[in-house]
Amino acid sequence: MSPAATVVPVVVRFDRVCVERDGRRVLEDLSFSVRERQVVGIVGPNGAGKTTLLRALLGLIPVTAGRIEVLGGPPGAARGEIGYVPQRHTIAASFPATVRDVVAMGQLGSHGARRRERKSSRARRAAAERALARVGMASFADRLVGRLSGGEQRRAMLAQALCASSRLLVLDEPTIGLDLPAEQAFYALLRELQRESGLAVIAVSHDLLALASAADELICINRTMHVHGNPDEVVHSHALREAYHCEFDFLAGELHHHERLGRGA
Amino acid sequence: MLEFAFMQRALAAALAIGVVCGALGFFVVLRRLAFIGVGISHSAIGGIALAVVLGWNPLVTAAVFSVAVALVIARLSRGGRLSEDTLIGVLFSGSMALGVVLFSLQRGYQQDLFGYLFGNVLAVTPAELLVLGGAGLLVLGVLALLFRPLLLVAFDEEVARAYGHPVGLLDAALLVLLAVTVVIGVRLVGIILVEALLVIPAATATLWAPHYRMQLLLSMSLGATSGVAGLAAAYALDLAAGGTIVLVSVAVFLVSLALRPARAA
Numbered sequence: 001m002s003p004a005a006t007v008v009p010v011v012v013r014f015d016r017v018c019v020e021r022d023g024r025r026v027l028e029d030l031s032f033s034v035r036e037r038q039v040v041g042i043v044g045p046n047g048a049g050k051t052t053l054l055r056a057l058l059g060l061i062p063v064t065a066g067r068i069e070v071l072g073g074p075p076g077a078a079r080g081e082i083g084y085v086p087q088r089h090t091i092a093a094s095f096p097a098t099v100r101d102v103v104a105m106g107q108l109g110s111h112g113a114r115r116r117e118r119k120s121s122r123a124r125r126a127a128a129e130r131a132l133a134r135v136g137m138a139s140f141a142d143r144l145v146g147r148l149s150g151g152e153q154r155r156a157m158l159a160q161a162l163c164a165s166s167r168l169l170v171l172d173e174p175t176i177g178l179d180l181p182a183e184q185a186f187y188a189l190l191r192e193l194q195r196e197s198g199l200a201v202i203a204v205s206h207d208l209l210a211l212a213s214a215a216d217e218l219i220c221i222n223r224t225m226h227v228h229g230n231p232d233e234v235v236h237s238h239a240l241r242e243a244y245h246c247e248f249d250f251l252a253g254e255l256h257h258h259e260r261l262g263r264g265a
Numbered sequence: 266m267l268e269f270a271f272m273q274r275a276l277a278a279a280l281a282i283g284v285v286c287g288a289l290g291f292f293v294v295l296r297r298l299a300f301i302g303v304g305i306s307h308s309a310i311g312g313i314a315l316a317v318v319l320g321w322n323p324l325v326t327a328a329v330f331s332v333a334v335a336l337v338i339a340r341l342s343r344g345g346r347l348s349e350d351t352l353i354g355v356l357f358s359g360s361m362a363l364g365v366v367l368f369s370l371q372r373g374y375q376q377d378l379f380g381y382l383f384g385n386v387l388a389v390t391p392a393e394l395l396v397l398g399g400a401g402l403l404v405l406g407v408l409a410l411l412f413r414p415l416l417l418v419a420f421d422e423e424v425a426r427a428y429g430h431p432v433g434l435l436d437a438a439l440l441v442l443l444a445v446t447v448v449i450g451v452r453l454v455g456i457i458l459v460e461a462l463l464v465i466p467a468a469t470a471t472l473w474a475p476h477y478r479m480q481l482l483l484s485m486s487l488g489a490t491s492g493v494a495g496l497a498a499a500y501a502l503d504l505a506a507g508g509t510i511v512l513v514s515v516a517v518f519l520v521s522l523a524l525r526p527a528r529a530a
Binding site: 058060076079080082084086088091094095096097098101102105106108144160164170 | 295413414416417419420421423424426427428429430471474475476477480
C-alpha cells in the first residue's frame with residue numbers, strides 16, 4: 001500500500017473484477033479505488049458496463065472473478081450504508097408522498113434497520129428536513145414529490161441519499177433529462193456537499209463533459225478499463241478516443257468552459 | 266333490521282371486510298395490481314371446488330389455493346420468461362376451469378357455487394365471523410409492519426434493493442396479503458365482484474386525497490361505509506347484497522369523479 005493510502009482511507013476498492021451476464025462478459029479485469037473525500041466519475045459509451053459496475057458495487061449482482069470491497073466489507077454488507085440516486089427520468093405526478101416522506105425513506109436501509117427503526121418518526125422527519133436544507137430544498141418539504149420539476153426531483157433524491165449515508169454516495173446518471181443550467185447547479189451542489197462533509201462520491205454518466213468538470217478523477221470504461229486519472233488527462237488521452245471509437249479533440253475547449261461554469265471559479 | 270342476529274353478523278362482516286379491502290386496495294391501486302387481483306380472486310374458484318369435492322373447509326382451502334397461485338405468479342414472473350399478465354391469464358383461467366369441471370362432477374352443489382360466485386354475507390355464521398375478523402386483523406397487522414418498505418418499493422424498486430430490502434419477498438408478501446384479502450372479501454360480495462372492494466374505494470380515495478395517509482384512511486372508511494350502506498339498501502329494497510354493495514361504491518366513485526376534475530399537474 002502506498003503512503004498516501006494510509007492517510008486517506010479507501011472506501012471502495014475494485015480488484016480485478018469480472019462480471020458476466022447471460023454468459024457474456026460485461027466487465028473485465030477492472031481495478032480501481034475510491035478514497036474518502038473523492039468525487040470519481042465513471043464514463044464510457046452506451047453498453048460499456050457502467051450501470052453493471054454500480055450494481056456490482058451495491059451487491060445487486062455477483063462478480064464472476066475478482067473482489068469488491070465497499071466501506072471495508074463485501075458489497076452486500078454495505079447496503080443501507082450507501083446513499084444511492086438511481087437512473088430515472090421522472091417520478092409519477094400522482095405518487096402520494098411529500099418530499100419529506102421520500103427523503104425520510106433513505107433511513108429505511110434494512111441492514112441498519114434495527115438501529116434506525118428505533119428512531120421515532122419525528123426523528124426521521126427531522127433528519128429528512130436537515131438533508132433537504134443541505135440541498136437547498138427546506139421549503140419544499142411539504143410538496144408532493146411528483147409535482148416537482150426534474151431538477152428539484154434530482155435534488156430531492158440527493159437529499160434521500162444523504163439521509164441514507166454520510167460516507168458514500170453512488171449516483172447513476174444523476175442529471176439525465178436535465179437542461180444545462182440544472183445539470184451544472186446539480187454538480188456544483190454535489191461539490192459543495194462533498195467539500196463540507198468529506199463524502200466520497202461515485203457518479204456514472206454518459207455526459208463526459210459534465211462529469212469531467214465535477215470529478216477529481218475520471219475513469220473511462222468500455223467493458224474493461226481504458227483510462228483512469230485526473231479529468232484533464234483523461235479527456236485529452238488517446239485511450240478515451242479508443243473507448244468511444246471517435247475523435248474528441250473538439251471537446252478540449254468545451255471542457256475548459258464547463259470547468260469554469262461547474263466549479264464556479 | 267338490527268333485531269336479527271344474522272343481520273348484525275352481516276353488518277359486522279361488511280364493516281370488517283370493507284376496512285381490510287380498503288387498506289390493501291391502497292397498494293392495489295398504487296402498484297397497479299388490479300389485474301392480478303382479478304386473477305387471484307377467480308382462481309379461488311378452483312380452491313373452493315377442490316374443497317367441496319374433498320370435503321374440506323372451502324374458505325381455508327380457497328385461501329391456501331389462492332396464496333399458492335399468487336406465489337407461483339410472483340415466482341415465475343421474476344424469471345422473466347413470461348410477463349406477469351400472461352401468467353395471470355394462464356393460471357386464472359386454468360384454476361377457474363378446474364373449478365367448473367370439479368363442480369360439474371358434484372350434483373346438487375349449484376347453490377353453493379352461486380353463493381361463492383356472488384357472495385352470501387347474510388349466511389355468515391358466528392364462527393366464520395371470528396375467522397374473518399382474525400384474518401382481517403392479521404392482514405392489517407402485516408400491512409402496518411411492512412408499510413414503509415412496501416411504499417419504498419412502490420416508489421422505486423431499485424432504490425429499495427440498493428438499501429438492502431428484499432424486494433422479491435416484499436412483493437410476494439403483498440401478493441399473499443392480496444390472496445388472503447380476496448378470500449375474506451368473497452364472503453361479502455363473491456368471487457366475481459371481490460375485485461371491486463379492492464379497487465373502487467382506493468381509486469375514489471385518490472380522487473380526494475393526494476397524500477397516502479389520507480388516501481389510506483379514506484379508502485378504509487369508504488370500504489366500510491359502502492359495505493354497510495349497500496347492505497342496508499339491499500335489505501330495504503330486497504336486492505342482492507353483494508351487487509348492491511358494489512353499486513353503492515361505484516356510485517360514490519362516479520360522483521367523486523364528477524366533483525373532482527383532474528387536478529392541474
